[in-house]
Amino acid sequence: xxxxxxxxxxxxxxxxxxxxxxxxxxxxxxxxxxxxxxxxxxxxxxxxxxxxxxxxxxxxxxxxxxxxxxxxxxxxxxxxxxxxxxxxxxxxxxxxxxxxxxxxxxxxxxxxxxxx
Amino acid sequence: xxxxxxxxxxxxxxxxxxxxxxxxxxxxxxxxxxxxxxxxxxxxxxxxxxxxxxxxxxxxxxxxxxxxxxxxxxxxxxxxxxxxxxxxxxxxxxxxxxxxxxxxxxxxxxxxxxxx
DNA sequence: TCCTGTTGCTACTTTTTGTGTAGCATATTA
DNA sequence: TAATATGCTACACAAAAAGTAGCAACAGGA
Numbered sequence: 001x002x003x004x005x006x007x008x009x010x011x012x013x014x015x016x017x018x019x020x021x022x023x024x025x026x027x028x029x030x031x032x033x034x035x036x037x038x039x040x041x042x043x044x045x046x047x048x049x050x051x052x053x054x055x056x057x058x059x060x061x062x063x064x065x066x067x068x069x070x071x072x073x074x075x076x077x078x079x080x081x082x083x084x085x086x087x088x089x090x091x092x093x094x095x096x097x098x099x100x101x102x103x104x105x106x107x108x109x110x111x112x113x114x115x116x
Numbered sequence: 117x118x119x120x121x122x123x124x125x126x127x128x129x130x131x132x133x134x135x136x137x138x139x140x141x142x143x144x145x146x147x148x149x150x151x152x153x154x155x156x157x158x159x160x161x162x163x164x165x166x167x168x169x170x171x172x173x174x175x176x177x178x179x180x181x182x183x184x185x186x187x188x189x190x191x192x193x194x195x196x197x198x199x200x201x202x203x204x205x206x207x208x209x210x211x212x213x214x215x216x217x218x219x220x221x222x223x224x225x226x227x228x229x230x231x232x
Numbered sequence: 233t234c235c236t237g238t239t240g241c242t243a244c245t246t247t248t249t250g251t252g253t254a255g256c257a258t259a260t261t262a
Numbered sequence: 263t264a265a266t267a268t269g270c271t272a273c274a275c276a277a278a279a280a281g282t283a284g285c286a287a288c289a290g291g292a
Contacts, residue, residue: 002208008222014170023148031279034141035130042224049239053129063241075224080292081239089220094213101210102136103205106124110189119249147250163269174251177269197268 027072032057032065033097035085036087037074041092044080119146122185143188148173148181149210153190157208160196207225 006012006026008019012031015022026029028034029065036060039045039053051062069075084092122128122142124135129145131138137218148170155161157168167178182198185191190204200208 008118008218008225013147013172020222021154021215022151024214024218024221025154029150031129031145038137040220043268053190056129056280058282059241060243060281063242064278065220067118071226073221073224074218087224090217094210094217097210098140099137101206102124102140103256105140106136106164108189108203109124110187112232162276164267172251174253176252176271177250180249194272 005071007072008051027074029069030065030068032061033069036062036065036069037088037092037095040082040084041096042077044078044083046081050082119180121187124187129180143184143190146181146184147176149185152181152185153204153208153211156191156198156200156204157212161195162197166198176229 006023008023010018010023012018012026013021014025018064035054035057036050039050047059047062047066050066051057051059051077054062066075069088070077071108073085074091076085076088122139124139126134126206128139128142129140130135151170151173152166155166160177163167163175163178163182166182167173172180182191185194185204189201190207191198192201192204193199
């Protein structure tokens with residue numbers, strides 16, 4: 001059984017009253033949710049393509065994440081497979097800076113020398 | 117046993133070679149990771165305060181998340197309990213816009229009327 | 233029409249995570 | 263000394279994810 005889909009206004013992890021930010025964190029804080037959005041930012045992908053580009057995601061989980069992301073208006077199916085909706089693209093705009101940030105984070109990672 | 121801590125450069129979910137963005141998504145895509153960072157943005161909190169403000173988080177998980185966030189340089193312990201490091205505050209700066217966005221998302225949520 | 237390949241899944245078993253509750257050891261304050 | 267807070271650890275249980283198999287629907291092509 002898929003876990004319940006986080007909806008703002010309904011109880012979610014972190015908020016019995018469903019504060020939107022907590023509903024969003026519940027949605028995004030599930031395995032592969034962020035990864036799927038990241039992959040789809042490059043354009044529509046089929047289920048199988050997503051499976052390949054997200055190494056080691058199981059079809060069960062991928063299907064659950066896609067269901068959740070569709071029901072929350074972030075992803076939709078169309079030509080060429082799954083794609084971000086306008087809402088999803090908005091979300092990606094917020095997510096995009098994490099790419100560059102993660103690289104700087106990696107460089108100064110505790111125990112890493114800044115790679116010469 | 118706590119799950120392994122995602123480190124850029126080491127294999128993580130989504131990337132055998134540990135692409136930084138995938139390591140970051142692995143770190144943040146665990147339950148309560150985003151919520152903890154969000155809570156700590158208001159200032160340092162004790163373990164118990166975090167437990168209370170994150171409704172329904174179990175101490176086991178909270179402790180695991182804090183360990184991971186500390187070892188990845190996002191959170192540290194100091195006066196007044198746990199607090200974001202400068203790195204953690206940087207991360208929060210990227211996260212902050214999600215607050216406002218989530219409210220708009222809630223308003224036009226599939227099945228919600230834009231509240232009059 | 234039969235074969236071959238692709239796609240989007242579902243089913244199932246095993247392993248990993250998270251929940252929920254209890255409670256302990258170490259301060260701190262009265 | 264007792265009461266309180268703090269930062270946990272230890273379970274027993276439940277939920278989620280991994281890993282693998284395979285099926286139904288469709289699209290060519292021979």
